Every structure is written in structure tokens, then in C-alpha cells.
Amino acid sequence: MREKAKILDKDTLSRSLMRIAHEILEKNKGTKDLCLVGIRNRGAYLAKRLGACIQKIENESIPVGILDITLYRDDLTLIASGPLVRKTEIDFDITDKNIVLVDDVLYTGRTVRAALDALMDLGRARSVQLAVLIDRGHRELPVRADYVGKNIPTAKNETVEVRLEEPDGKDEVAIIEKDS
Amino acid sequence: MSTVWDKKDLLGLENLSKDEIGLILATAESFKEVSSREIKKVPALRGRTVVNLFYEPSTRTRVSFEVAAKRLSADVINIATETSSVKKGETLIDTGKNIQALKADIIVMRHNYSGAAAMLARALEISVVNAGDGWHEHPTQALLDIFTLKEKLGRIQGLNVAIVGDIAHSRVARSNIWGLTKLGAKVTVCAPPMLIPVAIEEMGVNVSHDIDDVLKDADAVNVLRMQFERDGGQAFPEQLEYFKNFGITKERLSKLKKDIIIMHPGPLNRGIEISSEVADGKHSVILEQVTNGIAVRMAVLFLVAQGQDKSKKYETAD
Amino acid sequence: MRLLIKGGRVIDPANNLDIIADILAQDSKISRIAKNIRAEADKVIDAKGMIVMPGIIDMHVHLREPGREDKETVATATKAALKGGITTVLAMPNTYPAIDSPENIESLKRIIKKSACANVLIAAAITKGRLGKELTDIQACKQHGASAITDDGASVDSGVLFAGALKKAKAGKLLVICHSEDKKISNNGVVNQGLISTRLGLRGIPRASEYKRVQRDIDLAKKTGARVHIAHLSCKESVDIIAAAKKKGIQVTAETAPHYFALTEDALLDYDTNMKMNPPLRSQQDLEAIKQGLKNGIIDVIASDHAPHTENEKDIEFDRAEFGVIGLETELAAGITELIDAGLLSWLELAGKMCLNPARILEINKGTLSAGADADITVISPDKGWQVEKSGFVSKSRNSPFLGRKLKGVVEYTIYEGRIAYKA
Numbered sequence: 001m002r003e004k005a006k007i008l009d010k011d012t013l014s015r016s017l018m019r020i021a022h023e024i025l026e027k028n029k030g031t032k033d034l035c036l037v038g039i040r041n042r043g044a045y046l047a048k049r050l051g052a053c054i055q056k057i058e059n060e061s062i063p064v065g066i067l068d069i070t071l072y073r074d075d076l077t078l079i080a081s082g083p084l085v086r087k088t089e090i091d092f093d094i095t096d097k098n099i100v101l102v103d104d105v106l107y108t109g110r111t112v113r114a115a116l117d118a119l120m121d122l123g124r125a126r127s128v129q130l131a132v133l134i135d136r137g138h139r140e141l142p143v144r145a146d147y148v149g150k151n152i153p154t155a156k157n158e159t160v161e162v163r164l165e166e167p168d169g170k171d172e173v174a175i176i177e178k179d180s
Numbered sequence: 181m182s183t184v185w186d187k188k189d190l191l192g193l194e195n196l197s198k199d200e201i202g203l204i205l206a207t208a209e210s211f212k213e214v215s216s217r218e219i220k221k222v223p224a225l226r227g228r229t230v231v232n233l234f235y236e237p238s239t240r241t242r243v244s245f246e247v248a249a250k251r252l253s254a255d256v257i258n259i260a261t262e263t264s265s266v267k268k269g270e271t272l273i274d275t276g277k278n279i280q281a282l283k284a285d286i287i288v289m290r291h292n293y294s295g296a297a298a299m300l301a302r303a304l305e306i307s308v309v310n311a312g313d314g315w316h317e318h319p320t321q322a323l324l325d326i327f328t329l330k331e332k333l334g335r336i337q338g339l340n341v342a343i344v345g346d347i348a349h350s351r352v353a354r355s356n357i358w359g360l361t362k363l364g365a366k367v368t369v370c371a372p373p374m375l376i377p378v379a380i381e382e383m384g385v386n387v388s389h390d391i392d393d394v395l396k397d398a399d400a401v402n403v404l405r406m407q408f409e410r411d412g413g414q415a416f417p418e419q420l421e422y423f424k425n426f427g428i429t430k431e432r433l434s435k436l437k438k439d440i441i442i443m444h445p446g447p448l449n450r451g452i453e454i455s456s457e458v459a460d461g462k463h464s465v466i467l468e469q470v471t472n473g474i475a476v477r478m479a480v481l482f483l484v485a486q487g488q489d490k491s492k493k494y495e496t497a498d
Numbered sequence: 499m500r501l502l503i504k505g506g507r508v509i510d511p512a513n514n515l516d517i518i519a520d521i522l523a524q525d526s527k528i529s530r531i532a533k534n535i536r537a538e539a540d541k542v543i544d545a546k547g548m549i550v551m552p553g554i555i556d557m558h559v560h561l562r563e564p565g566r567e568d569k570e571t572v573a574t575a576t577k578a579a580l581k582g583g584i585t586t587v588l589a590m591p592n593t594y595p596a597i598d599s600p601e602n603i604e605s606l607k608r609i610i611k612k613s614a615c616a617n618v619l620i621a622a623a624i625t626k627g628r629l630g631k632e633l634t635d636i637q638a639c640k641q642h643g644a645s646a647i648t649d650d651g652a653s654v655d656s657g658v659l660f661a662g663a664l665k666k667a668k669a670g671k672l673l674v675i676c677h678s679e680d681k682k683i684s685n686n687g688v689v690n691q692g693l694i695s696t697r698l699g700l701r702g703i704p705r706a707s708e709y710k711r712v713q714r715d716i717d718l719a720k721k722t723g724a725r726v727h728i729a730h731l732s733c734k735e736s737v738d739i740i741a742a743a744k745k746k747g748i749q750v751t752a753e754t755a756p757h758y759f760a761l762t763e764d765a766l767l768d769y770d771t772n773m774k775m776n777p778p779l780r781s782q783q784d785l786e787a788i789k790q791g792l793k794n795g796i797i798d799v800i801a802s803d804h805a806p807h808t809e810n811e812k813d814i815e816f817d818r819a820e821f822g823v824i825g826l827e828t829e830l831a832a833g834i835t836e837l838i839d840a841g842l843l844s845w846l847e848l849a850g851k852m853c854l855n856p857a858r859i860l861e862i863n864k865g866t867l868s869a870g871a872d873a874d875i876t877v878i879s880p881d882k883g884w885q886v887e888k889s890g891f892v893s894k895s896r897n898s899p900f901l902g903r904k905l906k907g908v909v910e911y912t913i914y915e916g917r918i919a920y921k922a
Contacts, residue, residue: 068210071224071252071482084203085210085482121219194697271814293815294699295769302768314817316699354699378702379693 001178007134007152007160008173016149017046020131021053023147028098033126035063035097039115040086043067043103045166046133050102065090067101072114088118095123100147104162106132109143134173136160188488189301189308190480192317193358201359205327207479208472214251215474224482225254229284232258233275234311235291240446241311241321244470245288248477257284272296273303280306285488286481289313294351307484315349320480321445322355324473326363328465329400331472332441337364342394344370344426345404345453348377352445356402357383370394371426372417391426395433400441403428406453423452430457441465499540499916500524506545506877510552511850512866521550523873526915530869541918543911545877551849552865553585553874553914554830555856558650558675558729558753558801560822561587561618563609565594570806570894573613578804578826578893580920583909585874586617586856586864587804587826591628592651598623598634600642607643616914617874619645619860621675624663630654636666645860648675650729653711655681657718664724673859674726676715678736679777683707688817690778694763700816703778709735716743716750727859728752730803732777734787741796751859752791753799756825756832757899759788765899771812771819772897775805779899792851793842799859800851802829806895823899827891832900834880834907873916882908 008016028034031054038047044066051064066089101115112130119128131147136154152175154160159176163169183199193201214222230249232242242258249256259279272291279287286307289297294314301308312318330336341360347353347369360367361384368386369376381387388394395401408416417425428442442454442463450456459466501523508519508531520535521528556579562570572589579587589606591597597606603620610618622644626632628651636647647667653676654660667674684707689695691702712728716739719726731737731754740752757775762782765773773779791797805822812819825832833852837843843851857865864872884890886900912920 071214071222073224085207085479087210087213117223121221122217271810273813291815293817295816298769299815314699351699354697377696378691379696382693383697 001176004158004175004177006172006174007150010171013133013149013171013173016133017049018053020147020149021050021057024050024100024129024131025054025057027129027146031058031060031062033097034100035065035092035094036100036102037065037067037090037094037119038102039111040066040068041167042162042164043101045164046104047102050100050131063092065092067115067118069111069114069118072118073110088122090122093123094119094125096126099125099128100131101128102131104133105160106130106135106143106145106148107138109139109141112143113141133162134160185483185487186490188306188484188491189297189310190319190484191297191301191308191310193319193322193355193362194317196362198362201323201326201362204323204476204479204483205330207483208323208327208475211478211482212472212475214478215471221251221253223253225249225252225485228254228286228485229282230254230256230286230288230481231279231284232256232311233279233287233289234258234260235289235296236261236312238290238312240470241290244473245309245311245477245481248474249481251474252478252481254286254481272300276300276304280304286484307488309480309484312351314351315354316351317355317358318351319355319359320473320477321352322359323480324469324476325356325402325443325445326359327472327476328443328469329441331468332465333399336360339365339399340368340397341365342368342370342398342401343404344391344394344401344428345406346375347371347380347404348375349407350404352402352404357385361385368394368398372422374417392432392435395436395440398440400443401428402443402445403454405445405447406449419452427453427455428458429455430461433458433463439463443469446470500529500538501541501543501873501913501916501918502535502537502539503543503545503550503875503877504535506548506550507845508550508867509845509849510867511846511854512868514846515867516844516846521867521875523875523913523916526873528867528869528871528873531867543877543918547879548910549845549878549880551845551876551878552853552867553876553912554583554852555586555860555862555865556584556801556804556826556829557588557799557856557860558755559587559589559804559826560592560806561589562593562806564606568894569808571613572609572618573615574892574894575804575806575826576614576616576618578891579616580912580914581892581909582827583830583876583878583912584616584826585876585912585914585919586619586862588619588621588645588860590650591621591623591648596623596628597621597644598626598628600635600638603639603642603644615919617864619862621646621648621650623647624649624654624674625659628652630656630659633659633663633666636663636672637670640670640672644672646673646675646727648677648729650675650677652681653677653679653715657714660715661718661722664718664722664726668722668724674724676712676726676728677730678708678711678715678728680707680711683710688774688778689766690763690780692763692781694766698766698769703776705733705735705780705784708733708777709739712736712739716740716748719750720746720748723749725749726751727799729801730755730758730777731788731791731797732758733780733784737787737791737796740791744796751798751855752796753801754788754792754797755801755803756829756836757823759785759792760832760836761785761899769816771814771816772823772899772901774816774819774821775803775823775899776821789837789842792837798851798855800829800833801856802826804893806893807897808895812897823897824891824893824895825898826893828886828898828900828905830876830878830909831884831905831907835905838880839906873913875911875913876909877911877913879908879910881906884908
């Protein structure tokens with residue numbers, strides 16, 4: 001494993017988020033009925049930050065929730081090594097809201113598929129949009145993002161690591177090359 | 181928590197580590213949220229089959245497992261002794277292998293003989309969850325008791341927990357003792373001497389025959405169901421005498437002038453081990469235990485399914 | 499027929515002999531022991547590096563025939579015995595029907611004559627049907643060749659009835675073997691009573707169910723003057739009681755089985771039904787007491803209590819599984835591994851427990867390599883290790899508590915009545 005390249009640093013990352021916040025507001029014509037839902041883990045932090053950006057721009061706070069999609073994955077084995085099942089924390093009714101799902105990296109699209117299922121079980125949103133910090137390609141399902149921080153073409157033996165201040169101690173995004 | 185679940189079965193708490201118990205409790209916490217939704221269902225075990233194999237009548241445990249499995253989208257089949265081929269003399273292992281051949285994924289078993297779940301688990305590749313075996317263990321009951329305690333008091337470490345009743349013949353008592361002591365609680369068992377099994381203090385508990393003395397120090401009491409009809413040959417105390425000396429009553433609790441949590445695994449024998457006033461009173465968390473039972477059993481079914489997948493994955497990797 | 503065994507380490511406790519020497523057997527008797535015997539022989543065995551000792555006498559074996567030939571037969575059990583270095587077995591009478599009459603003894607004798615490949619002695623029941631109600635015709639049983647009487651598997655609960663049996667045995671000079679157990683105290687238990695039974699949620703068998711009955715049996719032996727042999731000791735208190743009785747000069751001998759000096763109740767923690775027997779595996783403290791009892795001569799005999807059961811009777815819930823384990827093919831190796839290798843007993847002492855003492859108790863001209871004794875000889879590679887596996891058993895049943903364990907000591911030859919009856 002070695003780090004191939006740094007794609008974003010603290011400044012470029014926060015500028016990307018600010019731009020996405022503007023785009024969200026532009027497309028949704030303001031904050032009315034707008035909610036953010038971050039996908040655990042890093043999507044949750046990004047959703048909170050996007051919420052803060054929107055607050056800064058509009059001087060108005062919007063609901064931000066956290067979605068845990070472990071139970072909606074299509075393969076238990078993949079998560080068997082894995083993380084603790086955590087709570088979904090959405091303390092507002094999503095019915096008739098415009099939801100922006102937030103995640104760090106868009107890759108196969110399976111996480112987003114699971115997140116959509118999870119969201120459907122919570123209520124009937126008017127619309128669901130998708131915001132991601134990085135789109136690295138290699139989709140396996142018909143999923144596309146409405147808002148993208150940065151498009152980065154990658155090889156299959158590479159991974160994209162998004163590190164955030166809150167869990168990781170610093171903001172940066174890097175491409176890691178796996179030993180094959 | 182760094183612990184990863186890698187067991188295909190849940191047979192008891194004696195053989196689990198503190199971290200593994202912690203993992204089940206933490207997972208159950210997340211599952212509790214699912215039951216509070218309007219759509220109380222997640223697809224985590226979609227397409228999997230859970231078989232409830234009950235050799236003893238037990239409506240509440242069976243229903244609790246059934247609800248838990250269904251909230252995880254699993255298909256559930258109930259087999260009770262009355263309708264099975266057990267009476268025709270099929271061995272437990274044969275029954276288990278037949279269920280495995282049906283491509284079921286998890287067997288939840290209640291059995292009147294201690295060790296039956298361990299025996300079945302050894303013979304099968306699919307998961308076995310022990311829903312009570314003889315006098316041995318009833319791990320999910322203890323987990324839901326501990327979950328409820330933790331929810332109420334915020335911790336287990338350092339708590340004084342009393343278990344009152346027929347300790348000798350109680351799988352609920354044994355599982356609670358293992359779970360609570362591993363998590364750092366101080367456990368006291370309290371009963372007439374004839375209902376205290378040999379060498380129980382070597383399991384790390386105190387033994388008392390004085391309920392009022394025990395209640396003075398207890399943060400919580402788990403009141404076991406007394407079954408006077410059980411076990412013909414054994415000496416048993418007289419019912420009214422038992423209620424007088426060990427029954428949990430309002431009078432006993434009001435003397436304490438402190439908060440105390442009263443638990444009971446059900447079904448209740450009102451007026452035998454617990455008075456109605458206490459069972460329905462402010463100290464009682466009996467119905468919360470039932471609610472929490474769903475979350476705990478969802479967590480257990482989910483984790484053993486994961487554990488089974490993992491063990492299969494390792495096999496093919498070799 | 500002359501058989502010459504050359505260069506082995508000859509162990510003969512009757513003559514306190516532990517030397518490298520040759521043994522010559524002529525026809526069915528031992529002819530002589532000496533260094534460098536030069537004699538013509540029909541067959542010569544090179545026993546260099548091997549132990550040569552008397553054929554083992556196992557005085558506690560359940561042959562299951564007649565009645566339960568699905569578990570074991572006289573043919574399969576004696577074949578298994580030979581593989582274990584055993585040339586004589588004492589058959590317990592708890593068959594179907596029980597060996598409780600001269601007719602049943604005669605019919606067992608016919609089976610033995612037809613199919614046994616080793617020496618089989620017969621123990622008759624003390625009470626009819628082993629029910630503890632009515633005495634068998636003890637004198638007639640003796641006349642038809644019973645070597646001992648016992649209700650093994652059960653004790654005669656009535657002290658009066660048992661005292662009556664002892665008096666008759668005394669008059670008939672017949673050995674009485676005691677399964678000393680008060681089943682009221684055992685209370686349908688399935689494992690030793692203690693922390694393990696509590697942890698497992700299984701009903702415990704208190705030690706008292708054994709030692710209180712051992713005490714009663716010895717008291718009655720003293721009162722009647724009968725010769726009694728206490729079977730399968732498992733606990734410390736029993737050893738102490740026997741020690742006290744011997745000190746007082748009461749005619750009592752005692753036996754234990756390999757599982758009681760090799761295993762403890764800890765082996766039950768995963769409900770292995772192959773660890774279920776009666777009396778049950780006890781604690782470490784009991785195991786140490788049994789070992790000390792063997793060392794200081796309180797316990798005279800090691801016998802297998804070979805109790806075959808089919809897999810159907812063992813692969814079921816622990817409470818429902820049969821009591822009993824097989825032992826013919828493992829008892830010698832268990833003795834070598836746990837007693838000789840552990841430095842507790844010498845070869846002379848082990849041969850005393852397995853050959854000489856049983857012969858003396860049963861009053862047979864065996865268990866020694868003295869000139870003129872029956873030429874029953876076991877030749878052993880003492881250092882060869884092996885793993886106990888289901889597939890390796892000659893016995894019809896597989897219910898060994900030693901499955902999966904590594905043991906030391908392999909029987910190379912078993913010579914029965916001057917002929918090689920088994921060869922590895």
C-alpha cells in the first residue's frame with residue numbers, strides 16, 4: 001500500500017463543500033423543505049459541514065440527519081469484518097421533504113442503493129438528491145450524483161481515502177495504491 | 181469497540197468475552213431504533229430462514245424471536261414438539277440435519293436438556309441460537325436483562341444485582357451470573373438453601389438466604405419465576421412460606437427508602453414470587469424487558485448470521 | 499509348540515523380577531526365564547527394547563452378550579482385549595438375561611467356548627435379575643464355574659439381603675465384587691456434583707453416594723468375614739475408607755479404572771457423552787487421591803470397566819445418553835502414559851495392578867511368568883506413541899473417553915496359552 005497522490009487538502013476541500021452548498025441552494029431555490037442526510041461514517045460529517053455552509057450563506061439552519069445503512073447492505077459478508085451496526089439518527093419527518101443524501105466517495109453505487117432503501121422505509125420524501133465529495137467511477141448500478149466535489153478517474157486497484165478533521169485529525173483526500 | 185463477532189452460534193454467556201457481550205449490547209441499541217419506526221422492518225436478513233425449534237412450550241420467548249426475525253425480514257418457521265417428528269423418536273441431531281437440508285440458516289432452539297444446544301451446534305454448519313437449554317443457559321434472556329439494566333442505570337460495572345428464586349434449576353440465573361460478573365457487577369443469589377446449587381459461589385457470586393438484607397444493598401433485583409410443579413423428586417419450599425420469606429412485596433420495598441429496579445423474565449406468578457403491586461409498580465421494568473428483548477434478539481440473529489457467513493468464507497478461502 | 503521370546507525386559511511382579519532375559523514357553527505353560535536361552539523353538543520373537551510381562555487380567559468387563567450383541571459380543575470383546583494386551587477378562591453379569599442361574603452360566607459358557615479368543619471368566623449376579631430382591635443360588639453358581647458374584651451396575655440396597663449374600667459367599671469361598679453406590683443419594687445425577695455440575699446445569703452425583711456405600715459394604719464384609727472387592731473407586735473418601743479397612747485387617751481389595759486417574763470432570767465442559775460414566779469423573783483432588791491410592795497399595799487393581807454402547811446411545815442429549823466407556827484397548831497405554839511416564843509407578847507396580855493382583859484375587863494360575871504358570875504373555879513397545887481414533891478400535895463400540903488423545907505404549911504381541919493370539 002502506498003499513497004499515490006493527494007487530491008484535496010484542507011482549503012480545496014472546504015472550497016468544494018462551499019461550492020456544493022451554493023449549488024444545492026440554487027437547484028432547490030433556497031432552503032424551504034430542504035434536509036441533509038449523511039451516510040455513516042464520513043458522509044455524516046460532510047452533511048453537518050454542508051449544513052454549516054448553508055447556514056453561513058442563507059443565515060438559516062436546515063435539518064441534518066444521519067443514516068446507518070449497514071442493515072440494508074446486499075451482502076452481510078462484506079461487512080462481517082466490520083463495523084458495529086450504529087443507529088440511524090433522523091429526528092425529523094422526511095415526508096414531502098427534499099432530501100440531499102451526502103456521502104464521501106461515490107464508487108459502485110451500492111451504498112447509495114442501500115441508502116435509498118433505508119430512506120424509503122423512513123417515509124416518502126418529495127425528492128432525493130445525491131451529493132458526494134469524490135466521484136471515482138466504476139459504477140455497478142445506475143446511480144449518478146447531483147453534486148460532485150471532484151471527479152477522479154481511478155484504477156480498480158486504487159482506493160480513495162477521505163480523511164476528515166473530526167474522525168481522522170486532518171482534512172485531506174488521497175489516492176492509495178494497493179499492492180496487487 | 182474493536183471486537184468482531186466471528187461465532188456462528190450463541191450458546192451461552194459463559195464462553196463469551198466481556199467485549200463480545202458489549203458488542204451484542206451495542207448492536208442491540210441500534211436495533212432498538214428500528215422498532216420505534218413506522219415501518220418496523222429492515223432487510224438485513226432478507227431471504228434467510230430462521231427456524232424456531234421448541235421442545236418446551238414457551239410462548240413469550242418464541243414470539244419474541246419470531247418478531248425479531250421478522251423485523252430483520254427473515255422468513256420464520258415454528259416447530260413445536262407437538263407437531264414434529266420428535267415423538268416418533270427422531271434424534272435431535274437428525275432433526276437438526278433435516279432443518280439444515282431445508283437450507284434454513286438459523287435454528288433458535290429451546291430444549292429441556294442442558295447441553296442440547298451445544299450438541300446441535302457441533303453437529304451442524306448452520307447457526308444455533310440457544311433459547312434456553314435445561315438448567316444451563318438462556319443467554320438472550322440475560323442479555324435483555326443486562327440491556328435493560330444498562331439502559332436504566334447507565335452502567336453495569338459496580339452495580340449490586342440480586343437474583344432471587346430457584347437458582348438451582350434456573351438457566352436465567354446462570355446466564356445472568358456469567359454476563360453480569362463479566363461486565364463487573366456484584367451479584368448476589370438469594371433463595372432458601374435447597375434452591376442454591378452446590379459451589380455456586382465459585383462462579384463469583386455471593387449467596388444469601390435473607391431477602392431483606394439483600395434488598396438493602398441491591399441496585400436491581402431479578403425475580404425468577406418459581407415453578408413448584410417442577411422436578412417431582414426434589415425438596416421444594418411450600419408456596420405461601422416462600423412468598424412470605426422471599427416474595428418481593430410493596431412492604432419490603434417501601435422499607436428501603438431508595439430506588440431499586442425490579443426485573444422478571446416472565447411469565448409472572450403474581451402472589452408467589454412477586455406481588456401484583458410490585459409487578460405493576462414504579463420499580464418494575466418488566467414490560468420494558470419485553471420490548472428490549474426484541475432488540476437484543478435482532479442483534480443476536482444478525483450477528484450469528486454474520487458469523488456463519490464469515491466461517492463459510494474462511495472455509496472456501498482455504 | 500515351543501515359543502521363545504528373546505532379549506526383552508521381563509517384568510514379573512510375583513518374583514520381583516525386572517531383568518533383560520529370554521522366556522521359553524512350552525505348550526501352554528511357561529517353561530523358564532533365563533539369559534540367552536539356547537533352545538529349539540517353533541517360533542522366536544525378538545523383543546529387544548520391549549517390555550515382556552504377564553498377560554493382563556481385566557476383572558471388570560461388560561461383554562454385552564447375550565442380549566446386546568449390537569454393542570459388543572464375546573468374540574469382538576476378546577479380540578479387543580488381545581489388542582490391549584489382555585488375556586483374561588471377568589465378564590460382568592448385567593446381560594439380557596442376567597447371569598443369575600446355573601442355566602444362564604452354562605449358556606454363556608457355550609458362547610464363550612464357541613467364540614472367545616481369550617480367557618473369559620464369569621461373574622454371576624448376587625440377586626435374581628440383579629433387582630436386589632431375591633438372592634441367586636450362589637452355591638450352584640460357584641459349582642458351575644462362577645469366579646465371583648456381583649450385581650454390578652447396581653448395589654444390593656438391602657443390608658440384610660446383602661449380608662445374607664456375603665455369608666453364602668463366605669461359605670462357598672466366593673469373591674463378592676461391590677458396585678458401591680447408593681442410588682438414593684445419586685438421585686438420578688449424571689455428573690459429579692460440584693462447580694462443574696452447577697455450571698453445566700446437570701444433576702450432580704455426590705461423592706457420598708459412593709463412599710457411604712463403600713463403608714457399608716466394608717462393614718458388612720467385616721461382620722461376615724466374606725472376601726469383598728470394591729469396584730471402580732472414583733473418589734478420595736473411598737480411598738481413605740479402604741485404607742482404614744486394610745489397616746484393620748479386613749479382607750477387602752479395591753479397583754479403579756484408567757479414566758479415574760487420567761481424566762477429571764473438567765472434560766465434561768462441552769457435554770461430551772463419551773465422558774459420561776458411573777461413577778462419574780471427579781475432581782482433580784479425587785484424581786490425585788486415586789493415584790496415591792495406587793502408589794501406596796490401597797488400590798490393588800486397575801480394570802477397564804469396559805462398557806460398550808452404540809453411537810445411537812451416545813450421540814444424544816447428555817441426560818439421555820448411556821453411562822459407560824470402553825477401555826480394553828486403551829487401559830494399558832493409559833497406565834503407561836499416566837502412571838509410568840509420570841513417574842508414579844514402576845513397571846513392576848503396574849504389572850502388579852494389572853496382572854498379578856487380579857490373578858490372586860480371582861485365585862487363578864495366571865498373572866505371573868513363573869515356571870509352570872499359564873503362558874499368557876504381553877509384549878509391549880513402551881515408547882511408541884499413538885493417537886486414539888474411532889477408526890482404530892476392534893471393539894464393536896467407539897465410546898472411548900480417550901478419543902483424540904495421544905497415548906504411549908503399543909502392544910506388539912499378545913500370547914495366550916503359549917500361542918501368538920495377537921500381533922500388531
